[in-house]
Structure formats: C-alpha cells, structure tokens
Amino acid sequence: MNPTIAGDLTAFRAETHAWLDENCPQSQRAPVKNGFEDIFAGGRNPHFHNEDQKVWFERMRDKGWTAPTWPKAYGGGGLSPQENKVLEEEMAKLGCRKPLWSFGLMMLGPALLHYGSEEQKQKYIREIVNGEIWWSQGYSEPGSGSDLASLKTSAVDMGDHYVVNGQKVWTSYADKSDMIFCLVRTDQEAPKHSGISFLLIDMRWEGVSTRPIKLISGKSPFCETFFDNVKVPKENIVGEVNQGWSIAKNLLTHERTSIGSLFSNIFPIHEFAKEKVGLESGKLADPVLRTEVARLMIDSLGLKYAIEQTIDEAKAGQQPGAKSSYFKYTGSELNKTRNELMVALAGYEGLHWGEDIKEGKIARDMCRTKGNSIEGGTSEIQLNVIAKRVLGLPTFKG
Amino acid sequence: MALILSEEEKMLKSSAKEFLAERAPVEALRRLRDSQDNYGYDRSLWREMAEMGWTALTIDEAYGGLGFGYVGLGQIMEECGRTLAASPMVSTALLGTTVISLGGSEAQKQSLLPEIMEGNMITALAFEEKNSHRPFDVSTTAEKSGEGYRISGKKVFVLDGHVADKLIVSAIADGELSLFIVDAKASGISIERKFMMDSRNAATVSLEGVEVKADDRVGGKDVLEKSLDIARICLSAEMVGSMQEAFDRTIAYLKERQQFGVPIGSFQALQHRAAHMFSEIELCKAMTLKCLQAIDKEDKHLAAKASMLKAKVGEVLKLVSNEGVQMFGGIGVTDDEEIGFFMKRARVAQQTFGDYNYHLDRFASINGF
Numbered sequence: 001m002n003p004t005i006a007g008d009l010t011a012f013r014a015e016t017h018a019w020l021d022e023n024c025p026q027s028q029r030a031p032v033k034n035g036f037e038d039i040f041a042g043g044r045n046p047h048f049h050n051e052d053q054k055v056w057f058e059r060m061r062d063k064g065w066t067a068p069t070w071p072k073a074y075g076g077g078g079l080s081p082q083e084n085k086v087l088e089e090e091m092a093k094l095g096c097r098k099p100l101w102s103f104g105l106m107m108l109g110p111a112l113l114h115y116g117s118e119e120q121k122q123k124y125i126r127e128i129v130n131g132e133i134w135w136s137q138g139y140s141e142p143g144s145g146s147d148l149a150s151l152k153t154s155a156v157d158m159g160d161h162y163v164v165n166g167q168k169v170w171t172s173y174a175d176k177s178d179m180i181f182c183l184v185r186t187d188q189e190a191p192k193h194s195g196i197s198f199l200l201i202d203m204r205w206e207g208v209s210t211r212p213i214k215l216i217s218g219k220s221p222f223c224e225t226f227f228d229n230v231k232v233p234k235e236n237i238v239g240e241v242n243q244g245w246s247i248a249k250n251l252l253t254h255e256r257t258s259i260g261s262l263f264s265n266i267f268p269i270h271e272f273a274k275e276k277v278g279l280e281s282g283k284l285a286d287p288v289l290r291t292e293v294a295r296l297m298i299d300s301l302g303l304k305y306a307i308e309q310t311i312d313e314a315k316a317g318q319q320p321g322a323k324s325s326y327f328k329y330t331g332s333e334l335n336k337t338r339n340e341l342m343v344a345l346a347g348y349e350g351l352h353w354g355e356d357i358k359e360g361k362i363a364r365d366m367c368r369t370k371g372n373s374i375e376g377g378t379s380e381i382q383l384n385v386i387a388k389r390v391l392g393l394p395t396f397k398g
Numbered sequence: 399m400a401l402i403l404s405e406e407e408k409m410l411k412s413s414a415k416e417f418l419a420e421r422a423p424v425e426a427l428r429r430l431r432d433s434q435d436n437y438g439y440d441r442s443l444w445r446e447m448a449e450m451g452w453t454a455l456t457i458d459e460a461y462g463g464l465g466f467g468y469v470g471l472g473q474i475m476e477e478c479g480r481t482l483a484a485s486p487m488v489s490t491a492l493l494g495t496t497v498i499s500l501g502g503s504e505a506q507k508q509s510l511l512p513e514i515m516e517g518n519m520i521t522a523l524a525f526e527e528k529n530s531h532r533p534f535d536v537s538t539t540a541e542k543s544g545e546g547y548r549i550s551g552k553k554v555f556v557l558d559g560h561v562a563d564k565l566i567v568s569a570i571a572d573g574e575l576s577l578f579i580v581d582a583k584a585s586g587i588s589i590e591r592k593f594m595m596d597s598r599n600a601a602t603v604s605l606e607g608v609e610v611k612a613d614d615r616v617g618g619k620d621v622l623e624k625s626l627d628i629a630r631i632c633l634s635a636e637m638v639g640s641m642q643e644a645f646d647r648t649i650a651y652l653k654e655r656q657q658f659g660v661p662i663g664s665f666q667a668l669q670h671r672a673a674h675m676f677s678e679i680e681l682c683k684a685m686t687l688k689c690l691q692a693i694d695k696e697d698k699h700l701a702a703k704a705s706m707l708k709a710k711v712g713e714v715l716k717l718v719s720n721e722g723v724q725m726f727g728g729i730g731v732t733d734d735e736e737i738g739f740f741m742k743r744a745r746v747a748q749q750t751f752g753d754y755n756y757h758l759d760r761f762a763s764i765n766g767f
Contacts, residue, residue, distance in 0.1 A: 270767045284767045294762040298706045302681035309401040309684040316402055326677040386676055387669035391649055396664040 012083055016090045023059045025052035029095040039101045042131025044178045057131065060099040067105055067129045070113065074125035103172065104128035104135040107251050108181050115198070115239040115247050124200070138168040138182035138201075138225060139248065146381045148183075149192045149245060153227060155184040155199060162186075162237075164201065164230040170375065174210040174223035178203055187242050198244035200236040201227070217367035218353070253324050255376050269293055269338065269345075276345045292341055296334070303330050322389045329382035332372035339366040399691050401684065403473070410466075411473035414452075415480070421446065422483035424736045430484055431597035437561050438591075438599040439484045448517025453491045457499060461511040468628065468693040472635035472686065479639025482743050484598050486520050488750075489558035492632050494521030496625045497566050501577060501617020510564070510579070522562035522582075524553035524603050525622065531752040533568070533626060534619065538605065540571035540578060546611040547571055549578065549586075552604045557750070559601025560591040567605065568622060575619040578610050585609070596743040627704035630751045631689040634711040637747050638686050641679055641711075641718040644740040648672070648722045655727075662725075671721060678714045685710060702764045709757035712748040719744040 027050065040046070040053050048054040060066055063077060068084045070076025079087060109128045112120055127133045144150045153166025164184060174180060180201050187195030201208065207230040213222045239247055273293045277285050284290035307327060310320050343350040343366045354360015373379040387393045403411070421443055430438060447453065455471045457463025464470075471492065478487055491514070498510050498521075513519035525533050538551025549569050559565070565580045565587070582589070586608040592600050649672060652663030662668060689707045692700055719741040723730040726737050748754070 294758045302685050305688045306684040312400040312402050330677050383670040383673040386673035393663040394661045
C-alpha cells in the first residue's frame with residue numbers, strides 16, 4: 001500500500017466522489033428497507049432484486065470495492081485505512097448502499113486473510129470479493145449450545161482426505177448457500193478446545209443436506225445441516241490441524257462487536273411513542289410508558305457513546321480488550337427492551353401478525369429479538385467472559 | 399472531539415489521585431465526622447487544593463484563572479469521588495465559579511473570582527426551598543427598597559451553607575427569578591447547620607429583610623439553569639469516581655473473601671451481578687466524558703445531556719453502592735468497613751441537583767414527549 005499524504009487524499013476524495021456519483025444508480029442510494037429481502041448476497045446462483053442492483057454490484061466489484069481494504073492480489077480494493085474512510089464517507093454522503101452483504105465478507109474473509117494458506121487466499125478471497133460463493137457458518141450443534149467447544153461433528157483422517165459425520169444447527173441460510181465453514185473435531189482424545197479444526201465444505205458434496213428451522217417470529221434464516229460420510233479434501237483445512245478454536249474465537253469477537261454496534265442504532269422511539277400513544281399537555285398520555293421510553297433512550301445513548309469512545313481509543317492505539325462482550329450483552333438486552341416497548345406503545349396494532357414494515361412487523365420483530373441474547377453467545381456467556389477475563393474473578397471449583 | 403482525555407487532562411487526573419489518596423482518604427472523612435468538626439471540611443486541605451489550581455480550573459484567564467475547562471474539573475471531581483473527599487469543591491469551585499462566570503458583572507468577577515481561586519472565600523448556592531429538587535419553585539422575595547432590595551425567605555439543603563462567606567440566593571425580584579450575592583454575615587440572616595447522612599455540610603438558611611444592592615444581582619433563571627446543568631454533569635463525574643472505587647473494592651473483596659472453602663468471587667450468582675455492574679459503569683464513564691466535553695464546546699443540547707447523565711449515573715451508583723454493601727456481607731453493614739460510606743454518599747449525591755425521577759421527566763419534556 002502506498003503511504004498516503006494529505007494531497008493524495010484530497011485528490012482521492014474528489015475522484016471517488018465523482019466516480020460514485022457517476023456509477024451508483026439512483027435506486028441504490030437509499031437505505032436498505034426490508035433487511036435480507038432487499039440486499040444482494042451473491043452466490044453461484046445470484047439473485048438480483050432488480051437491474052440497478054446488478055449494475056451497482058458489478059461496477060463496485062470491478063474496482064475491488066466490495067472489499068475495499070483487502071489486498072489487490074486477491075481481488076480486493078487495496079485501499080489504505082485512510083482511503084477506505086474516505087470511501088465510506090463519500091458513500092455515506094451520496095447514500096450509496098453496500099453492493100454486497102455476506103458472511104464471506106464479514107466473517108470468513110478476515111479469518112482467511114489471517115490464517116489461510118496462499119492457495120486458499122488465491123481461490124476463496126477472490127470468490128468472496130466477486131460475490132461468487134454464498135458462505136454459511138457451521139459452529140453450533142444441537143447438544144452444544146453455549147458450550148460451543150463441546151461439539152461432536154467429527155472429521156476422521158483417511159490419509160488423503162477427511163470423512164465428516166455430524167449435525168450443525170443455526171446455520172444461517174444454509175439452504176441457499178454454496179459452501180459452509182465449520183468447526184469439526186479432528187482429535188477425539190485431546191482436551192475439548194485442542195482437538196478442533198476449521199474446515200471448508202461444499203454444500204453440493206455427497207452426504208450434505210439441510211432443513212430450515214421455523215422461529216417464533218414465523219420465519220427464519222436458520223437451518224439444520226447434516227453431514228453423512230462427507231468426503232472433504234485435506235487442503236480444505238484452514239490453519240493448523242487441531243488449532244481451529246483460536247480461529248473460532250477470533251471470528252466470535254468480530255461477531256459480538258458487530259452485533260453490539262448494530263443495537264446501538266438510535267431508533268427515534270419517542271416519535272413512535274407520540275404517534276401511537278399521543279400527548280396530553282405535552283406529555284405522553286401514559287406516564288409509565290413515558291418513563292420507560294425516556295429510560296430506553298438514555299440507555300441507548302450510553303451504549304452509543306461507549307462504542308464511540310472505544311473507537312476513539314482504538315484510533316489512539318489502545319486495545320479494546322474484552323469490550324466486545326459487554327457491547328454484545330448490553331446491546332442485545334437493550335434491543336429486546338426496545339422491541340417489547342414498541343409492542344406496548346403500539347397497543348392492539350402491535351399484536352398484528354403482518355409482513356409490512358409499517359403495519360404488523362412489530363410483533364414479529366419482538367419475537368425475533370428474543371434470539372439476540374442467545375445467538376453469538378448468550379447474555380450469561382458474555383457475563384462469564386466479563387467476570388473472568390475483564391474482572392479476573394476466579395473459576396469455581398466445587 | 400475524540401472521546402478520550404488529552405495528555406494534560408490525564409496528568410491532572412493522576413496528580414489529583416495521588417494527592418487525595420495521601421491527604422484525603424476515606425479515613426479523613428471518618429475523622430471529620432467523629433470529631434463533629436465545626437467546619438465539616440479540612441481548611442488546610444482546601445488551601446492546598448486551591449494552591450494546586452483546582453479552584454481556578456474553569457475560570458477565564460482574563461481573571462487570573464487557568465481556563466482549563468470543565469473536562470479538567472470533571473477529572474478532579476472524579477478523583478474526589480474515589481476518596482469521598484469532603485471539601486467545598488461542589489459549593490465553591492463548581493457552583494460559585496460557574497454562577498459568577500456566567501452571570502456576574504465585570505466588577506463581581508474582578509472582586510470575587512480571585513478570592514475564590516486563592517481559597518479565601520467559600521460560596522454557597524441557596525436555591526432549594528421544597529423537600530426535593532425544584533429549583534424554579536421559589537417563594538423567596540426580593541422587594542424593591544430604595545436603591546436595592548430586601549430579601550425574605552427560607553432556603554433548605556444549602557451545601558456548605560454554614561461555612562460560606564457569600565451566599566448566592568435565588569429570589570423573585572421584579573416578577574422574575576433572580577440570583578443575588580449576599581454576605582453570609584449580613585443582618586437578617588440566620589443559618590442552621592444540618593448533619594447529613596454522608597457526613598457533609600448542608601444548612602437551612604433563613605433570610606428576613608436582608609438588604610442587598612441592585613448590583614449584587616448575578617443573573618436570573620437562565621444562569622441558574624445552566625449553572626445547575628454544569629453542576630449536574632460535574633457532580634456525576636464525582637459519582638462515577640465513587641462507583642468505580644466502590645466497585646473496585648467489591649471486586650477485590652470477592653477475590654479475597656473465602657466461604658465454603660473457595661473465594662466468593664467464584665460463585666456465578668455474584669460474578670454475573672459484578673459483570674452487569676461493570677457494563678453499566680462503562681456506559682456511565684463514556685457518557686460523563688461526552689457531557690463534560692459538551693460543556694466546554696458549548697453544546698446547545700446541554701440540558702438534555704445533563705438530565706440524561708444525572709438520571710443514569712444516579713441509578714448506577716445506587717446499584718453499585720447497594721451491591722457493594724451486600725457483597726461485603728455482614729462486615730458491609732458495620733461502621734468499621736468503609737463500603738458503607740460510599741452508599742451514604744451515594745444517597746445524598748443522587749438527590750443533589752435532581753434525582754432519577756426528576757431527570758427522566760425533564761429529559762422526556764426536553765425531547766417533546
């Protein structure tokens with residue numbers, strides 16, 4: 001990467017702005033409205049919701065700007081952090097959407113760049129940047145729950161390949177995805193954290209099958225995924241054999257931080273409250289709800305400033321440490337409270353079981369948020385992590 | 399503005415920490431309490447604090463101050479909260495300097511600010527009249543009398559009221575809320591000291607036809623409201639120091655105290671409560687710095703921020719101070735153990751300048767609901 005001087009950035013900003021303005025179709029300059037139904041996720045059988053989405057994706061892909069900071073050698077944009085900040089700012093100014101959303105970009109890519117072999121980087125990073133493979137995540141198992149490292153799915157060494165048997169659960173979009181990155185047990189005898197490897201499996205291979213899981217919200221991205229004597233080539237292991245736990249932990253930190261940040265978004269709940277409950281003498285007509293709304297707003301601002309502070313500290317060279325755990329804990333508990341409050345504020349309307357973003361989605365969303373304090377490590381697990389790693393409290397020996 | 403301390407602010411904080419640990423540990427507050435000290439604070443300590451510039455931090459350089467700002471004062475307050483240092487920081491270095499700087503005439507600033515900075519003058523803001531925080535519900539009157547006014551009324555919960563040289567009194571003058579600087583020894587004033595739960599000073603002040611001059615006026619409602627918002631934020635900084643110290647002591651105790659043959663800190667029931675408190679304290683710290691910076695940048699949303707902060711910090715300090723006592727177990731409810739001092743100070747600080755309910759209500763009203 002080139003060292004960036006102020007003059008270069010000014011020129012880069014102007015060029016970037018001009019390019020975005022010329023190449024981003026108008027319809028792609030608005031916030032994503034309906035979550036997954038409205039975004040492009042890539043894959044072997046890509047589904048574009050409209051022509052503009054395709055055009056925008058292809059133009060950004062050709063510049064490597066689906067993954068702006070990844071090395072050019074693997075198809076990324078090769079931008080410095082400073083240049084990437086300019087790109088983000090200019091995209092925000094014009095309201096440009098991200099052209100591609102995927103687990104490959106958010107989770108697997110960073111892990112491969114850190115732990116992958118040269119061959120793996122050449123093949124998979126390029127595919128992720130180009131949106132050619134839809135990746136799913138295979139961590140949890142039916143019996144493992146919060147004790148993730150107790151996983152049982154086995155990969156037995158057959159000399160030139162592994163044979164995988166077992167079952168994964170909560171595999172997001174596994175029914176639509178092309179490949180899955182999995183934690184598997186490669187050493188049955190070793191202590192549970194030391195016998196795990198990180199394996200890449202193609203969903204087309206013989207013996208792989210999936211089944212969607214319906215949630216209390218009435219729908220779900222989640223599936224169960226089954227492996228029945230699946231043959232996996234040895235080159236599909238990422239990092240060292242039996243050292244997969246460190247990769248998994250690294251990925252979970254990313255996941256927790258991003259979940260926490262997601263929930264700090266300040267939804268103008270007081271406006272929603274005024275619309276649904278109404279005002280009496282300038283105050284919300286229900287005094288108890290009024291207190292709850294104020295309290296939620298204050299707590300949300302607290303999380304927002306805490307995240308802002310962590311970002312500023314990181315820029316000043318301070319390590320964030322185990323903060324991802326308290327962001328995840330606070331953020332997901334807050335999000336549950338927020339969605340409960342919205343049901344209460346909306347009254348009978350909040351009980352409608354609908355699809356629309358304005359009418360009837362409140363009830364489904366509330367149901368969905370019940371998972372927030374479970375997925376990505378339960379609230380109790382986050383509290384354990386804080387107690388042990390941040391506060392240094394001793395382990396129980398009963 | 400990045401949400402981190404500058405190098406100068408960090409240095410100020412660490413020097414305050416060192417000084418207070420040596421000169422004003424919790425043990426010093428216990429001694430003041432047990433001796434029923436006439437002043438209720440250590441006067442030589444206050445002079446040293448003034449010499450270190452703590453009274454001059456927020457005062458403009460034009461009047462001989464340091465112009466360092468409220469982020470700086472907030473760091474000192476936080477450290478005072480850690481050791482529960484009893485001093486006129488709130489009444490004088492915070493309220494006195496702020497009211498005079500915001501509402502004072504040139505002459506008032508020239509004459510009063512240097513006296514405060516040198517540690518020669520204690521001020522007390524006499525503005526509460528009801529049984530809880532209602533700063534704009536004022537019955538005290540200032541009636542026109544010749545060239546000046548005659549003030550009559552009764553004020554409660556006047557912090558450092560019985561040791562103050564100057565009282566800053568709110569009264570209705572010419573139909574509007576006004577603040578006046580009154581000499582504490584003026585004829586018609588009677589002051590009754592009240593011992594508070596936290597062993598600090600507050601007083602009831604009665605004024606009967608106390609005569610002041612027209613140019614003793616030091617602003618009106620706007621000055622009072624903005625001064626209170628600044629005070630709420632800086633007091634919150636003190637409260638954050640207290641919660642951090644109470645929490646640190648509690649965690650240390652959880653690691654050391656053995657029950658059933660193991661440290662009690664290994665019990666998950668206690669670990670989760672401790673981890674929850676940690677998360678809440680982290681939010682309070684970030685919010686406090688955000689609000690201190692908002693004072694220095696003259697943020698136009700200061701009122702909403704002050705109420706946000708005072709509500710949140712009050713609730714979290716209540717939680718942390720109560721949990722501290724509980725987690726110390728039997729020893730936690732004895733007078734020998736210092737954790738109880740934090741709980742008592744917390745209760746007073748929670749109500750000072752408005753409690754949780756007051757500020758939730760105010761936050762909602764400012765946001766239009």
